[in-house]
Amino acid sequence: xxxxTQSPKYLFRKEGQNVTLSCEQNLNxxxxxxYRQDPGQGLRLIYYSQIVNDFQKGDIAEGYSVSRExxxxxxxxxxxxxxxxxxxxxxxxxxxxxxxxxFGDGTRLSIL
Amino acid sequence: EDQVTQSPEALRLQEGESSSLNCSYTVSGxxxxxxYRQDPGKGPEFLxxxYSAGExxxxxxxxxxxxKKESFLHITAPKPxxxxxxxxxxxxxxxxxxxxxxxxxGTKLSVKP
Numbered sequence: 001x002x003x004x005t006q007s008p009k010y011l012f013r014k015e016g017q018n019v020t021l022s023c024e025q026n027l028n029x030x031x032x033x034x035y036r037q038d039p040g041q042g043l044r045l046i047y048y049s050q051i052v053n054d055f056q057k058g059d060i061a062e063g064y065s066v067s068r069e070x071x072x073x074x075x076x077x078x079x080x081x082x083x084x085x086x087x088x089x090x091x092x093x094x095x096x097x098x099x100x101x102x103f104g105d106g107t108r109l110s111i112l
Numbered sequence: 113e114d115q116v117t118q119s120p121e122a123l124r125l126q127e128g129e130s131s132s133l134n135c136s137y138t139v140s141g142x143x144x145x146x147x148y149r150q151d152p153g154k155g156p157e158f159l160x161x162x163y164s165a166g167e168x169x170x171x172x173x174x175x176x177x178x179x180k181k182e183s184f185l186h187i188t189a190p191k192p193x194x195x196x197x198x199x200x201x202x203x204x205x206x207x208x209x210x211x212x213x214x215x216x217x218g219t220k221l222s223v224k225p
């Protein structure tokens with residue numbers, strides 16, 4: 001079945017630690033996205049990539065980094081510079097930027 | 113400022129009691145409006161895309177409509193399995209450049225048997 005796989009489902013971060021969230025898609029989509037979801041707020045865009053080896057900052061990129069070395073993969077690193085990382089992180093992909101985005105089932109990140 | 117507002121924040125219905133969810137938007141041009149359903153602990157599931165005023169889309173008990181300032185998601189004779197948070201997102205048109213999706217905060221729907 002085609003889809004988007006995010007791992008792990010739950011992740012815990014210690015103070016000063018960088019953690020990486022995985023996102024893999026087998027939909028052959030060109031565009032991929034990372035969002036953050038907090039209670040009572042709409043989804044906020046962290047980073048997006050329209051093609052391999054290219055990505056752009058979204059609205060809340062500070063404290064995060066990404067790479068896009070393969071079409072199928074778009075990992076997100078939450079660095080120690082992100083002071084409030086506790087949230088539900090969602091990865092999405094779409095055939096093109098104007099087309100509907102399809103989401104994975106998220107990674108919930110918490111602070112130890 | 114571009115904005116997407118969904119109302120109500122929460123809606124409780126009895127099974128079979130039809131109702132509508134609202135998504136109002138203020139953006140400088142519209143490339144598309146998207147409706148998603150999100151279950152607890154899961155990612156949003158795509159439902160509909162609407163591109164122009166007057167357009168309508170249907171899927172089972174759901175029907176989405178679009179005007180120049182808002183969209184409605186009509187739920188006819190809902191069942192308990194329709195309980196979820198419904199998200200609206202707008203893709204603005206910034207004079208030819210492609211803006212990113214702007215999401216509303218969602219409407220949490222509960223349908224009681």
